[in-house]
Structure formats: structure tokens, C-alpha cells
Amino acid sequence: MLIFAEVILPVFLIFVCGFVLQRVFMLDLKPISTLAVYLLLPFLVFDTFYTVPLNMNFFYIVVTSVLIMAVLIVFGVFLCKLLKYDKGEANAFLLSTIFPNSGNYGIPIVMFAFGKQGVAYAMPLMICHAILMGIIGIYIAANGRGGAKVSLQTVLKQPMNYVIIPAILMQQFQIRIPGNFLESIEMIGNTAVPIIMIILGMQLANVAIRKMNWKKISLVSLVRLILSPVIAFIICLLFPVSPLLRNVIIVMAAMPSAANTTLYAIQFNARPQFVSSCTLITTLASVVTLTVLLNLI
Numbered sequence: 673m674l675i676f677a678e679v680i681l682p683v684f685l686i687f688v689c690g691f692v693l694q695r696v697f698m699l700d701l702k703p704i705s706t707l708a709v710y711l712l713l714p715f716l717v718f719d720t721f722y723t724v725p726l727n728m729n730f731f732y733i734v735v736t737s738v739l740i741m742a743v744l745i746v747f748g749v750f751l752c753k754l755l756k757y758d759k760g761e762a763n764a765f766l767l768s769t770i771f772p773n774s775g776n777y778g779i780p781i782v783m784f785a786f787g788k789q790g791v792a793y794a795m796p797l798m799i800c801h802a803i804l805m806g807i808i809g810i811y812i813a814a815n816g817r818g819g820a821k822v823s824l825q826t827v828l829k830q831p832m833n834y835v836i837i838p839a840i841l842m843q844q845f846q847i848r849i850p851g852n853f854l855e856s857i858e859m860i861g862n863t864a865v866p867i868i869m870i871i872l873g874m875q876l877a878n879v880a881i882r883k884m885n886w887k888k889i890s891l892v893s894l895v896r897l898i899l900s901p902v903i904a905f906i907i908c909l910l911f912p913v914s915p916l917l918r919n920v921i922i923v924m925a926a927m928p929s930a931a932n933t934t935l936y937a938i939q940f941n942a943r944p945q946f947v948s949s950c951t952l953i954t955t956l957a958s959v960v961t962l963t964v965l966l967n968l969i
Contacts, residue, residue: 682780683784683869688873692877701871701875710830712861712864713802713832718838722843736907736921743907744900748770749766752766765892773928775801776869782920794920794924806830872931872955876951879945893950904922922969928951928955928957928958929954
């Protein structure tokens with residue numbers, strides 16, 4: 673109960689704010705999601721890669737993130753073929769299971785659970801997840817609409833993917849951004865996480881519970897909340913990571929379905945009702961699973 677009150681509950685209060693806002697005003701989410709995807713996230717990505725040092729821990733974060741995602745993709749594709757899902761169902765299933773909500777849920781959880789050092793690991797991990805979502809997630813979301821060509825074109829249009837290399841080069845060559853300009857970049861980037869948290873709460877308010885496919889959502893929840901952290905634990909055993917970094921990677925892998933996938937599902941009309949339903953149920957179920965996991969580690 674102490675972990676729930678001090679770690680989980682404060683995060684949920686922000687979701688509730690977005691939920692109540694949408695219930696009262698019934699706003700159009702498309703322009704807000706466009707703002708988050710095309711403006712706020714690119715600033716956050718640039719700021720992180722410009723300020724966070726690249727070391728072996730960063731290497732382990734990138735490698736473990738890619739491996740966890742790859743295993744989940746292979747398992748998800750196999751499962752979708754076994755269950756004979758159509759293309760749209762398979763894309764929505766993959767969107768809901770591959771990517772954890774490491775940004776607007778994971779960062780606050782890690783901050784409350786492990787403190788500043790945990791956040792120092794969680795921030796580049798969250799950015800890595802965001803990049804993978806910005807490439808693989810958008811490809812999957814747009815693939816249901818127009819095939820591989822349209823998906824690739826959509827990926828190439830995402831500004832977030834074009835700020836990484838300049839940020840890394842500027843850091844490595846110690847190109848200094850004037851203080852006031854850097855503060856402006858940080859100010860915009862820092863708004864990304866709370867706004868996406870509010871958007872998630874707003875989208876959850878639009879979910880029609882009566883129309884949920886509970887069988888498919890239960891399967892998503894099992895993969896996202898149980899299987900994913902188990903895979904993360906096994907993969908972490910392959911690398912000489914510190915106990916704290918290992919715990920952060922496992923906890924971040926145990927997050928519910930990513931809010932960004934809900935944004936992409938809205939943006940590209942990739943079964944947004946199902947994806948947002950999975951986000952809702954996995955988010956609610958994570959109250960139990962994360963509390964148990966945090967007590968175990």
C-alpha cells in the first residue's frame with residue numbers, strides 16, 4: 673500500500689485530470705496529438721541527446737531496448753498468425769504490446785521508486801523507446817492504411833527522427849547552445865511528458881467499455897504486463913549491467929501500453945478504439961502488477 677500511495681497514485685492523478693477535462697469539454701484530440709508528435713517530442717529528443725552523456729550504460733540501454741522489442745515483435749507476429757488476426761487486428765495488437773508507456777508513466781514511477789539516479793537511466797531509455805516508436809510504431813500504424821511505401825514515407829516525415837544525429841554531434845564536439853536558447857528548448861521539451869499524460873487521460877475518457885473485445889485485450893495485457901518484464905529480465909542477464917539499471921529496464925518494460933501508440937493510432941486511424949482500450953485496461957491493471965513487481969525487486 674505504501675508503494676501504491678507514494679509511487680502509483682500520484683501518476684494516476686494526472687491521468688484523471690485529462691479524463692475529467694475530456695468528459696466535460698469533449699475536445700478534438702487530433703490537433704493536440706499532432707502538437708505532441710510533431711513539435712513537443714522532437715524538442716524533448718533533441719534536449720536529451722544533447723545533454724545526456726553517451727557511455728556504456730547508454731549502449732546497454734539501446735541494445736536491451738532493441739532486443740526486447742525484437743522478441744516482442746517476433747512473438748506478436750507468431751501469435752497473430754496463430755490466432756488468424758487480419759492485418760488491421762495484427763497491427764493494433766503489435767502497437768499495444770511492443771511499446772511500454774515509459775514516458776508519461778514510466779518516468780514518474782521510476783522517479784518515485786528509485787530517485788534521481790533511476791531517472792538518469794530512465795530518461796535515455798524513454799527516448800530510445802520514443803525513437804523506436806517513431807520509426808517502428810509509425811510504420812506499423814501507417815501500414816494498415818497504405819502499405820509499406822506509405823508507412824516508410826510517414827516515418828520519413830517525422831521531425832523527431834531528424835534531431836538525434838545533430839544533437840549527438842553537437843554534444844560530442846562540445847558545440848555550446850547559448851543559455852537562453854537552451855532554456856527555450858528545454859521548456860518546450862519538458863511540456864511533452866505532462867501533455868501526453870493528459871492526452872492519454874482524455875483518450876481514455878473516449879473509450880466505450882461496452883464495445884471492448886475482452887478476450888483480445890486480456891491477451892494484450894498478459895503480453896504487455898507479464899511477458900515483457902520477464903523478457904527484459906532474461907535479456908539483462910546477458911549484459912554486465914548494474915542492479916539499478918537492470919531494475920529500471922525491467923520496470924520500464926513492465927509499463928502498460930504506450931500512450932504514444934494511442935497518438936499514432938489516432939493520427940493514422942489504426943484501430944484507435946482497440947488501441948486506446950488496451951491502453952486503458954493495461955494502465956488500470958498495472959496498478960496491481962507494478963505494485964507487485966516493485967515489491968519483488
